[in-house]
Ligand SMILES: Nc1ncnc2c1ncn2[C@@H]1O[C@H](COP(=O)(O)OP(=O)(O)OP(=O)(O)O)[C@@H](O)[C@H]1O
Ligand SMILES: [Mg+2]
């Protein structure tokens with residue numbers, strides 16, 4: 410089932426309930442899924458569109474997740490990869506809530522510390538913990554700074 | 565509960581307070597049995613006889629006791645056990661834990677699982693706050709820290725003592741002169757952080773060009789492992805070696821400090837000069853650690 414939506418974008422398949430993540434930086438859809446912990450082996454019913462034409466952004470990615478409403482803590486991680494992303498909560502085919510993403514202050518368990526000597530990479534019962542600063546992610550255990558390519562350090 | 569994990573956690577007034585306390589212990593202005601009923605567990609997962617001895621000495625001088633686990637014992641104890649579990653168990657034996665561990669952030673982790681205070685005695689290439697405090701203490705005993713020109717010389721890339729001393733000094737209005745061979749310069753993000761904290765940082769490659777403008781010269785070890793072959797190591801090491809000749813014309817009150825042990829960085833002939841203050845610095849480890857132990861267990 411394919412139809413045009415009023416804004417001119419292409420909806421692959423309408424969902425009854427769930428979440429639409431719209432206006433994702435082109436090419437980042439798969440990383441957005443990784444940062445949400447959604448992988449090929451999880452059970453969510455997903456549609457992904459990448460490099461879709463967008464009036465606002467030139468090109469964008471869209472992710473639609475059926476039967477799951479993402480909570481604030483989860484969606485804010487997306488801001489690290491796609492700061493302009495918009496989260497649309499869908500109930501009974503309607504957008505009932507629309508919100509932007511905000512860069513979180515602290516990131517727990519999402520990104521692996523690139524420092525091999527960091528205690529969070531040893532076999533200890535702790536999650537990696539980063540403070541999110543304008544210059545990058547600061548490991549609160551070993552003080553390492555992840556400056557760029559955050560996507561490649563997602564657990 | 566009060567832990568001593570990283571110099572970053574301490575504000576200027578807390579540093580000053582701890583240094584004042586150290587001075588009281590140093591001058592004998594304290595009750596000798598202050599920690600009489602206390603027991604400190606010195607958990608050393610990495611060899612460091614010096615630091616361990618100075619914590620044990622500090623504990624004994626306060627009338628307390630310590631149980632000590634050296635690196636060989638520690639490695640057999642922990643086979644298959646996480647640090648988190650070891651810390652929970654040892655928390656049940658002692659009133660404080662002094663931890664040396666090869667992994668960075670180990671002390672932070674320990675503080676999350678301990679039910680007693682944790683003092684970081686060095687975690688890998690990470691933090692070693694009691695060293696930084698004794699460095700500050702040694703400088704402050706000679707002259708007010710504010711406004712000094714402090715030179716940091718040696719391996720500023722990997723040297724943790726240099727990083728945490730620089731961070732602490734950034735709270736004191738000093739001008740920092742970094743003096744490092746190519747490839748071992750202070751990491752750019754640390755220099756940036758220091759400047760963001762308002763510190764003036766001047767980078768040098770040559771010690772001779774700056775030594776006469778310094779009040780403090782802090783020398784750190786240049787490790788052979790950092791070089792591809794011993795020829796290039798000797799080449800660099802010899803051009804950064806502190807000798808009596810190099811010290812001609814320096815300020816009268818120049819203090820030369822070194823965290824010890826030294827390899828060849830300071831010519832033994834320098835020991836005879838009034839500038840050599842590194843043995844006094846090592847001795848200051850005891851009152852500073854007395855202040856830390858007392859502070860967390862009082
Ligand atoms: N029931 C649904 N199933 C799947 N996708 C939907 C559904 N309803 C809306 N969408 C998609 O969710 C996004 C937001 O929908 P909305 O109707 O708010 O569009 P919009 O007015 O273009 O919003 P925006 O200003 O955020 O671009 C669009 O990409 C739209 O295609
Ligand atoms: Mg739209």
Ligand SMILES: [Zn+2]
Nearest residue numbers: 522527548551
């Ligand atoms: Zn780390």
